[in-house]
Amino acid sequence: MPDLLAARSQMAVSLIFHIVFAAIGIAMPLLMVIAEWRWQRTGDEGYLTLAKRWGRGTAILFAVGAVSGTVLSFELGLLWPRFMGYAGAIIGMPFSLEGFAFFTEAVFLGVYLYGWGKVSPRAHLLSGVAVAVSGMLSGIFVVIANAWMNTPAGFTLVNGVPTDIRPFAAMANPHAFPQTLHMTLAAYAATGFAVAGIHALFLRRDPNNGFHRKACGIALAVGAVTAVLQPLSGDIMAKAVARNQPVKLAAFEGHFETRRGAPLHIGGWPDEGAGVTRWALEVPRGLSLLAFNDPDAEVRGLNDFPRENWPPVAIVHLAFQLMVACGTVMALVGLWSVWRRWRYRSGWPSSRRFLLAVAVAAPLGFIAIEAGWIVTEVGRQPWIIYGIMRTREAVTPMPGLIVPFLTFTVLYLLLGGMTAWLIWRQVIASPSGTYHA
């Protein structure tokens, strides 16, 4: 295995692993705070049980997220030292701010988890709010740094050297807003649906279990609202890509020939050699309409760009299709939830068919997040900084990179299994002496 491929694979494994915990770390504290707030408002002990369970889950997953995030921040230097030597000063600002947000999150998570009975109920709830807010902010700051890699800004290139560095202008790069919006909503939607879906499975077997009803209700509220909003943010994101990274958009769609009134490809397999996308369902003028709000707009195809600047088209196209498909199903289930909520005021997660739909949608959010990151990261290739530095120029000269790649892969597989097992035992399973509400 060539070293560049090993380094990219190690980075991919680290990101694929970390993003799950990062997304949960953003959204889970919100669920936990809502449960505690409900308990303080209603006095219903069921909500307290739930807040404590979710707090415990947050603690376990946050710890895994914190250490895997530490690994990533080191890996930036261990695997891509030339990238960091070049760009560290420009994108250090969002990382510094993220450091403080992460700090705040860790401090108040400590207070939240171990402060039951030690601090006033009000201070306790506010600590939870601080965790939820700072968790969201850390995510936003890190995604801003990634957005910069896609749409670099805030400096002037003089003879290949970045000068006149303006850190805040770098943060305000064109993809900062669409990417952070899209990812933040994704974190809430994915976590909300995953949690709701697991409890929906329990409810199908034990429909009157108050614990699972409350859990499913809160999680679904968060998941449904964000899943319904997500296609809108996706549209904003895609339009930004169309403007700023036309070759990436062409790869999303498997769109080879530049043309006006370009069709939208649904599914299909892009054949890079032949320069066509086979077996796709074509929506006439769909791509032009979606990308530029104009059914006759010209959309540049891959053939307009030198071959050496193409990302791996098939992977990007398939990942994009998978992401959109998952998001669409989630948005539909989300709409169904909102409609049910409006229609049957009292108890919304009830009918078996509806619960089945929620359970089926449970893994889709995380599949969409993984696919979405493949879209954005693989779609940026062959660049590490779009249009400025190639990934192969950034990699460390260190030989034998397959060794750390395999080591971290095994480590993360073990860790993932352990975490899932622990969460099952400590968070999800019905509390003993389950009461019925």
Next chain:
Amino acid sequence: MPELVAGLMAGALILYALLGGADYGGGVWDLLATGPRAREQRRLIADAIAPVWEANHVWLILVLVVLFTAFPPAFAAIGTALHIPLTLMLIGVVLRGTAFTFRHYDDQHDQVQRRWGLVFSIASIITPILLGVAVGAVVSGNIRSPEAGGSFVLPWLAPFPFAVGLLALALFAFLAAVFLTVEAHERELANDFRLRAIWAGVAVFLTAGLALLLARRGAPMIWEHLLTGRWAVPLQVATALAAIGAFAALWIRRFRLARVLAAAQVSLILAGWATAQFPWLVVPEHTIRSAAAPDSVLQPLLVALGLGALVLAPSIYYLMRVFKGRGQRSTVNGRP
């Protein structure tokens, strides 16, 4: 301005050593828990670490982030030359953090829990050694860029970096034992850790001596600065005084005083290292000036650090007051 940022970075590193270091030291004493109160010792350690370790750990991230923002070439040089020890250290970081959490939240089966405990404590020993190795390699003067024929192994696989690694381990174990004498509310338990603190203090003395001895050949520049630098003598005298004071306070069971003096001792050792290394960041290719990002980066960074500190300081004060304040019983009643 670069010096100011470097100074803040050194300060954050000292805080990491004091707070995060003590958490590693806790793992050491978890492994070495013996005697009739071994179970109580482990319990005390776990209760002391649990609410604060995540926050303590973030100091390391902060050091790293400031390093790559303010001194990108130095970060790139360290990441390249020390790929192997830093990767091993990361594995230690991952195993320690997750094993501690898993053990803490999974106290249903003794067998499984003991295995997590073992992973936690072994990782707590290996990680600080590797951290020390990395620091030792940075000061050794043997890190060269790959273009200049730099090796990926030779800078760190040498006696001096490993002596620094052992010193780091001894310092962390010492800090942890001293802190735990204060946290223990039973007299016997406090005595257990008093004895451990004294032995760890001896280990600090020995490993520091060893590192100094090896520095003469292993890190000649630092050796020279440690002996002749302007701040060398006052800092060393202050370190010695703090060390003697910490010993004396332990001896007469003034544990709160011992905690302050031990923290002062460790801070002074690190400050001594930082001043001896000045003005180099990575000896000998990168100085603070040569590696510094332009002022247009450092200025906003300083503002961000200042604003961050405004949020952080009261938060951490609150955390410590809730869990480490006077009159706080340190036994957390089981899992939250």
